[in-house]
Amino acid sequence: MPNLTRVTTVERSALKSPLRIVSIGGGTGLSTLLSGLKTHARGAQDQPRPGRPVLEITAIVTVTDDGGSSGRLRRDFDILPPGDIRNCMTALSEDEALLSKLFRYRFAGGRGLKGHSFGNLFLTAMNQITGDFAHAVKLSSEILAIRGRIFPATSSNVTLEAILEDGSMVRGESKISKSRIPIKSIRLSPGDCDPLPETLEAIAQADLITLGPGSLYTSVIPNLLVRQITDAISQSAAMKVYFVNLMWQPGETINFTASQHVKAVNEHAGTNLVDCVVLNSGAIPAALRRKYARVSVKPVENDFDELAEMRVKVVTADLMGDAAASPQKVRHSPAGLAEIVIDLASRSRAYLVRREALAAHRRRFK
Numbered sequence: 001m002p003n004l005t006r007v008t009t010v011e012r013s014a015l016k017s018p019l020r021i022v023s024i025g026g027g028t029g030l031s032t033l034l035s036g037l038k039t040h041a042r043g044a045q046d047q048p049r050p051g052r053p054v055l056e057i058t059a060i061v062t063v064t065d066d067g068g069s070s071g072r073l074r075r076d077f078d079i080l081p082p083g084d085i086r087n088c089m090t091a092l093s094e095d096e097a098l099l100s101k102l103f104r105y106r107f108a109g110g111r112g113l114k115g116h117s118f119g120n121l122f123l124t125a126m127n128q129i130t131g132d133f134a135h136a137v138k139l140s141s142e143i144l145a146i147r148g149r150i151f152p153a154t155s156s157n158v159t160l161e162a163i164l165e166d167g168s169m170v171r172g173e174s175k176i177s178k179s180r181i182p183i184k185s186i187r188l189s190p191g192d193c194d195p196l197p198e199t200l201e202a203i204a205q206a207d208l209i210t211l212g213p214g215s216l217y218t219s220v221i222p223n224l225l226v227r228q229i230t231d232a233i234s235q236s237a238a239m240k241v242y243f244v245n246l247m248w249q250p251g252e253t254i255n256f257t258a259s260q261h262v263k264a265v266n267e268h269a270g271t272n273l274v275d276c277v278v279l280n281s282g283a284i285p286a287a288l289r290r291k292y293a294r295v296s297v298k299p300v301e302n303d304f305d306e307l308a309e310m311r312v313k314v315v316t317a318d319l320m321g322d323a324a325a326s327p328q329k330v331r332h333s334p335a336g337l338a339e340i341v342i343d344l345a346s347r348s349r350a351y352l353v354r355r356e357a358l359a360a361h362r363r364r365f366k
Helices: 010-015 027-040 068-077 083-092 098-104 118-130 133-144 173-178 197-205 216-224 227-235 258-269 286-293 304-309 321-325 334-364
Strands: 019-025 055-061 149-152 159-164 169-171 183-189 208-211 239-243 276-280 313-317
Touching (some): 019 334, 027 083, 055 083, 068 083, 083 118, 118 133, 159 173, 183 216, 197 227, 208 334, 216 227, 239 258, 304 313
Parallel strands (some): 276 313
Antiparallel strands (some): 159 183
C-alpha cells in the first residue's frame, strides 16, 4: 500500500507530468469532486498556481439510476441513464460557457418535457444518432470541451437490486433509496456486465483512485459490482482513497460510522480495497445540525479505533470549508476535496516512482 510520506525534492521531478486521477462514483458527490478538480486540469482557463501539478481526470460513473428524467428516458428509449453522466460533464466544463448552462437547464413545463434536463435529452438524441451510449458521451464531452474523460461503469443495461436485513429484496435504485429497512447487500442484474476497455486502461495508469463522496449503496458500490473494474483497482499499485460522507443518508446509511462505510465497500469488492480514508474534521454549523436532526440525520462518526484495526490510513481535513457558509444543506467543498486529492496523488506518484526505481535496480543486478 502506498505510504503517506512527504514527497522528496528528487521525486518532485516525476510530478512534472500530469497526475492521473481516476474518480469513481455518481450523483452530486462525484460531480462536486470533479468541479473542484477541473480548475487544476490540463487546459483549464484558470491555470494551477506555479509549482502545482496539473491533473488528467477520468470519471467512472454508475449507470443504475431509474428515477426522474433519467428513469423516464431509460424506459422510453432503452438507453443507459444519462443524469449522473450529464452532471459530471457539466462539472468538468467551464461554468461560464453557455453550453454548460444549457446542459443544466431543466424544463419547468410542457407536455412530455416537464422535469427533463436539456443535457439528458441531448445525450439521448446523440445515443439515437450514434447507436452507442459511450460514444455519445464522448462526442457530447467534446462539444462541452470538458477537462477530462467520462466513462459509464458499463455499457450494459443493468438494474440495481438490494437485499435488506429482513431478507426481502428491493429492485431499482429509486426504490432502494426510499427503503427504511437497513441494506444487507446490493447486486447488479444481470451480474455479468463488462466495463469499457478505456476504463480498465485508465485504472491501470492511475496515480490515485478515488471512491466517493456520494451515496454509498447507489452511487459508489454499484461501480465495484462490475467485477473487472474491481479487479483492475485491486491490481493497481496506486493509492485507493475513500471519501466518507459528511452525514447519514436516509434509506442507505443511517447510524453508519466511517468504518462501516469502508467495511461495506470492501465486502462488496470482495477484498480490502481501501488504502486510505478521508474524514471531515470541520465543524458543521449548529443551525444545519438542528435542521438535519429534525429528520433524524446526524454527522457520520469518525471511529478512529475501528479504522486503525482495519489498517487503513486516515486523513482528516475540513471538507466543508467555504461550503459551510451555505445555510441550506451540508455539502463538501469542491476546493477542499481537490486539495486533498492533489496532495495524495502527489504522494502516490512519488511512491510509484520509488517502486519502479527499485524494480529497475533489481532487474539490473539480478
